[in-house]
Amino acid sequence: MAILSKEEAKRIADKVLSFAKADETSVTISGGRTGNIRYARNSVSTSGESNNLSLAVTSVFGKRSGTATINELDDDSLARTVRRAEEIARLAPENPEYVPMLGPQKYLNTKPYAETTAKIDPAYRAQAAFDSLDPCRKKNLTAAGYLEDSTGFFALANSKGLWAYNQQTSAEFSITVRTADGLGSGYATRDVTDVSKLSTREATEIAMQKAMASVSARALEPGKYTVIMEPAALVSNTDASLMAALVRSMDARSADEGRSFLSKKGGGTRLGEKLFDERVTIYSDPMNSEVPTSAFSGDGRPLERVTWIEKGVVKNMSYSRYWAEKKGVAAIPPGGNFIMEGGTQSLADMIKSTEKGILVTRLWYIRPVDPQTLLYTGLTRDGTFYIENGQIKFPVKNFRFNESPVIMLNNLEAIGRPVRIGGNLVPPLKIRDFTFSSLSDAV
């Protein structure tokens, strides 16, 4: 098993640092196990499990740094790896943006690990696949799904006394169900830290309903529509997505340099400006029990609760340590998750209160079109329905959209109850004037 306990990892890290002769040395040790099962056409296509354990040493002389990696942890190998990192560092060009390593830090006690997930074995995965395949086979529907679980640890230590250790588990499941005639398709996805909260059967049943309900879709004219976006349409486990694109674009350096949607006309950034509807509040919080994350970033900075957007106003941007030092501000790292505050309405409530609109299960092949405005394009997929007078009336053909999350979050009609998606908490959103620019024949 490639999971080192905190004590084992510390012992090895200390050993590495005892061999070091550079000005500064850091060591990361990471490892874990990941397993998966994949099925399509109602039959398992692949499954596997892999373990990995890797130790990386970074040595620094002045502003020159070098890294060497190894996956054997005996004393000789460790000493050799330190020497190699030092040799590489001596030959490396100077990095003018090098920032000295951090000293000891205080971290929150987050809980991103669940023993139930760490104990997953091939029999569990086969049963999870069976629970999803079985109801589809019985209804003459075709299932294609994927379950991936991982259990891992990450440790970071350096010659200035920094020590950080995290253990984490996660499982992601997605299922696409298609009707035998290929005219209907439905999708559902779940991700959890604790696999006891995952039911592949429950998710599959939703995908089955969507598949059956989406047969014989009618074509509506492209144009601007009120849409209800399910969380899986706003954030994706496997693709770019509108909400993740927005949160990942909160980097201060790009904004300061004038090449971000947060750059200000005439120079500077839009920090403090109200750019979104006042109901939009987005923050990161490693302690959230639904979406816990590591308490530190990859370079050892503590992760704490940070509000990025509050009541529509840009409150914070993320900084590299170099850029923060240059600007004389706190070096806030990007969050490990993001949480969008929501309301109390369920998806059903949101549909009920809609006079005319379109329910979107999922968006797909989402790509940036213009970084200046965060304009993205992509398509609806696997369950798109027309709503009239508070009821789902009929399935509609898929649309291509061209829309910016900045515009989208200004056209908010309603916010539902947040759910976990891709390690984040995101509510379903009702949005007016969402731009669908053409029709797609894809099912």
Added chain:
Amino acid sequence: MNRRHFNQLLGMGTAGLVLPSLPSLGRSVAPEALLEPGLDVALKKRLADAALNAAKSKGATYADVRIGRYLNQFVITREDKVQNIVNTESYGVGVRVIANGCWGFAAAADAKNEADMARAAEQAVAIAKANARLLKEPVQLAPQPGYGEVSWKAPIQKNAFEVPVKEKVDLLLGVNAAAMKNGANYVNSVLFMVNEQKYIATTDGTYADQDIHRIWPIFNVTCIDAKSGKFETRNALSAPVGMGYEYLQTNPADKVTGITTRYNKGYDMLEDVTAAAQQARQKLTAKSVEAGKYDLVLDPSHLWLTIHESVGHPLELDRVLGYEANFAGTSFATLDKWQSKNFQYGSKMVNFVADKQQVGSLGAVGYDDEGVKTKKWDLVRDGVLVNYQAIRDQAAIIGEKESHGCCYADSWGTVQFQRMPNVSLEAGKTPLSVQDMIKDVKKGIYIIGDGSFSIDQQRYNFQFGGQLYYEIKDGQIAGMLKDVAYQSNTQEFWNSCAAICDQRDYRLGGSFFDGKGQPSQSSAVSHGSATTRFNGVNVINTARKI
């Protein structure tokens, strides 16, 4: 590593990335290690036999072993700084078996002796037997002769790893300086080099040793107009290629002159970045396109991506059959359309060929990752759909007697499956230059370089952008445009193909990171074409106010 991770690595993403190691690529090593020899071929055969024998003794009816050593080097810079130099090596073995009619796969890092090999083979058989309980139909492999002990080497002139890192750093810093001198506010540039040393052995009696090289020089230039708060970018017009460092040796014969210079088998990075900085500045004041129908003239540096998405992917047989339904999707090019023998994929002049042998392409190998000798075959002939891309366990489904030889895994640790070969549009058969093509266009847009791209999960509806757009009015280039993207439907688009330039203009484009599968794997693939004209395509304006 996928495209997003790559973009982060380049620092072209939004957040700077701290990457002490690159676990997905392998261990970090000194540059000299990239020139050290891998295992001796006799030792590889002995190790492979240990795995094949162990698999058979545990009940496998078929087995293949891949022993892989994967070497990568990145040199990453911005403006006057070297951001990162990364050298990685990854070595291990993957064993795939059929037992009880079902596939099983297991991999082992750093396997160096017969016992490691046997253990991986036994694990693969155990997984196959466990999964056989959920099997509907046993795997059926197309017959395949063994070739004995064979080898293949990419025909490169200069191994990029032999070029000192300093020379590469000097090249990139020179490129960056040229960009800044010509008006850029920011520039990122990268050299990315790959060497795959792959050995495949199968129970059919093939032992193939192969040496594959790829290189990709790229940059991204940004120009800012602080007053208006606008910015524009221009990316390199280079292509990732299956070549050595000779791709960076400039040769006038490889330059295609015109409104801007494009490149064939040799790339002048300094010249291209100089043009890029000026063009990004020019874009800031270019005319915003008026939405509507235009005739499009598409340069090969742009068209490769449209071919990739709208022809390469829909004709992958695993997609057509539904194996990718939960991720990449299925395909509009269903078996009944192929069986009808009259499905008009494009106009009569449209011919697409799949080719795993094309010299200088990213997909070229001698043998694929299940030991099948590679070849060239038709996908669309005279506009009609005639074939798909199939590997050994799919050939029977489309009545083929042998695999097409397009099976690939992106690492020793991942299981091989059907991947796209190079898929290219044949050049026109009658002489036609780009200039003559443009002369005939009344209202059109000439697009150079690849940009934004998106297509639906069955590959009907797509939208593409580019790097450079020029308005064509009454047979003349009238000036630069911006905010351009075109939308179409695959069949409609290829049926609107009205003219293709001849072989003189034929060039390759391609992708280092074509993603497919769960867990996702990436593969490198090239697409060739000559400049091509499409009539009456819908163009949208992408400008927005926020």
